[in-house]
Amino acid sequence: MQAISVQSAQGHYDIHVGDALLPSVGAVIAQKIPKARVAVLVVDQAVEQTWAREVFASLAAAGLRVVTLVVHASEANKSIAQVEKVWSCMLAERVQRGDVLCAMGGGIVGDMAAFAASTYMRGIATVxxxxxxxxxxxxxxxxxxxxNLPMPSAALDAGVNSGGAKNSPQSLPTNLPTNLPTNLPTNLPTNLPTNLPTNLPTNLANNLASNLAKNMAGTICAPAWVASDVRTLTTLSAREFRxxxxxxxxxxxLADESMLSWLETHREGLRAMDPARLVELVHRSASVKAAIVSRDEHEQGERAHLNLGHTFAHAIESLLHGQVHHGEAVSVGLVAMAAASQAAGWWPDADTFALSKRLTDLGLPIKVPAAVDRAQLKNAMKLDKKGQSGAIRLVLLKGLGRPGVLDAASDHVINAGLDAIGA
Ligand SMILES: NC(=O)c1ccc[n+]([C@@H]2O[C@H](COP(=O)([O-])OP(=O)(O)OC[C@H]3O[C@@H](n4cnc5c(N)ncnc54)[C@H](O)[C@@H]3O)[C@@H](O)[C@H]2O)c1
Ligand SMILES: [Zn+2]
Incomplete structure (x- = not known):
């Protein structure tokens, strides 16, 4: 088991990364949050019948009364309506200030459940x-x-949006099929296309998400503990893993060359879902974010560096709405970022080719489909919440591990990024 300590205004908390953590969740909570009598387990439907059972058993074994709430992970469900369900359930179960909420699942369930916990009785402990x-x-x-908040119709008309997958109504696809394949193979295929997919089916939840202003209501409230058991990744689809x-x-x-080459060296171990490699991957990668948020919890400066490649990525997501996963758009966005960093004169020896190869070796795309329109992409970049008054703001690199913010990127810089990804 690996541990990372994160600093926050409310004190420090630990991230534990291991390959058999779930059976000890109850014991650790009993020790970290000794006043807790009830554990509210808000769980992603995808893991309810599998990994959540271990957590349930462990909480009960630690003497906690467990209340379980199952949530289907969709952006449409990352809503105040779902939060209200969690609040109502906690009220009905007489959950007290000293009790604990365990948010188990992907980022959607985690974000929503943590919001409910951080606001119920002005905040109860979250794991x-x-x-x-x-x-x-x-x-x-x-x-x-x-x-997420529903978009008021006036904002939709003006094409206003924020964060994540943003859309002007004109960019919405009209005739997407509704049958999304869910069970993709767990092992990573070896020969993947480098272009983003153009015509993948989507589902209703994704269509609904188009009318959502993403992450518009929220809190910053440190969890009591983060328990990452990498065994859970073995049931994740290959696409979600990538x-x-x-x-x-x-x-x-954002860190250094050694972490990039580690990814290259251990590609096969990761492909095979080797638990030791997965623990190391999560530990190394989580440590980078942990260090940044420890220094800048409230995003006064450095935390913005975590948006590396994301202005390009959000624009891609908005044009290929529902057809592309966030991480796929981030992959393409990182290639654009490297080329833009070079064009800005920040990173003269940026090797966009080498970065692209590393990404494709991991099964990630590096180019947008030919149908993606450059003018629309630029327009979407201007709408990104990171842009100020129409100017496009980019997080770029001055070298590996040396990020900075370019407040008003020139056309030359943006075009260099878009050239690199075939836009
Ligand atoms: N709070 C933050 O700082 C922060 C940072 C980045 C992203 N986010 C948010 O995170 C969300 C995206 O998170 P995500 O990528 O985890 O997506 P997700 O929550 O949609 O999960 C992806 C899919 O995997 C399923 N799933 C989860 N665990 C599984 C498992 N072990 N086995 C099989 N299936 C499993 C889910 O049900 C879902 O269908 C977005 O809403 C984004 O805004 C928040
Ligand atoms: Zn991201």
Whole structure:
């Protein structure tokens, strides 16, 4: 088991990363939150019948009364309506200030459940139990909770949006099929296309998400503990796993060359879901985010560096709405970022080719489909919440491990990024 300590305004908390943590969750909670009598287990439907059973048994064995709430993970469910369900349930079960909520699942369930916990009775202890790679290395760290808000029609008309997958109504696809394949193979295939997919089916939840202002209501409230058991990753689809890997590459670029080459060296072990490699991957990657949020919990400066590649990525997500996973867009966005960093004169020896190869070796895309329109992409970048008054703000690198913010990127810089990804 590996441990990472995170500093926050409310004191420090630990992230534990291991391959058999779930059976000890109850005992650790009894020790860390000794006043707790009730444990509210808000759990992602995808892991309810599998990993959640271990957590349930362990909480009960520690003498806690367990109240379980199952949530289907969709952006539409990352809502105040779901939060209200959690609040009502806690009220009905007489959950007290000293009790604990365990948020178990991917980033969607984690963000929503943490919001409910951080606001119920002005905040009860939260334990994050992330079960996707993205949640382990990103969403469960740093204390940000959030729900999406429905877009008022006026804002939709003006094309206003914020964070994550943003859309102007004109960009919405109209005739997407509704049958999304869910059970993709766990092992990573070896020969993957480098372009983002253009015509993947989507589902109703994704369509609904198009009318949502993402992460518009939320709190920053440190969890009491984060328990990342990498065994849970073995039931994750290969595509979701790869999406998480893109955030790991982002963290490696924010850290140093050694982490990038580690990813390359251990590619096969990761592909085979070797538990020791997975523990090391999550530990290394989570450490990068933990260090940044420890220094800048409330995003006064440095925390913004975690948006590396994300202005490009959010624009791609908004144009390929529902057809592309966040991590896939981040992968392409990182390539654009490297080329833009070079064009800005920040990182003269940026090797976009080498970065692209590393990403493709991990099964990640590096180019947008030919149908993606450059003007629309630029427009979407201007709408990104990181942009100020129409100017496009980019997080770029001055070298590996040396990020900075370019407040108003020139056309030359943006075009260099878009050239690199075939836009
Ligand atoms: N709070 C933060 O700082 C922060 C940071 C990054 C992202 N986020 C948020 O995280 C969300 C994305 O999180 P995500 O990528 O984890 O997506 P997700 O929560 O949608 O999970 C992806 C899919 O995997 C399923 N799943 C989860 N664990 C599984 C497992 N072990 N086995 C099989 N299936 C499993 C889920 O049900 C879902 O279908 C977004 O809403 C984003 O805004 C928050
Ligand atoms: Zn991201």
């Amino acid at each position: 994050m139990i992330p079960t996707t790679l993205l949640a382990m290395v990103d969403a469960a760290i740093g204390g940000k909770s959030a729900v 999406s998480g890997l893109a955030e790991c590459v982002k963290h490696a670029l």
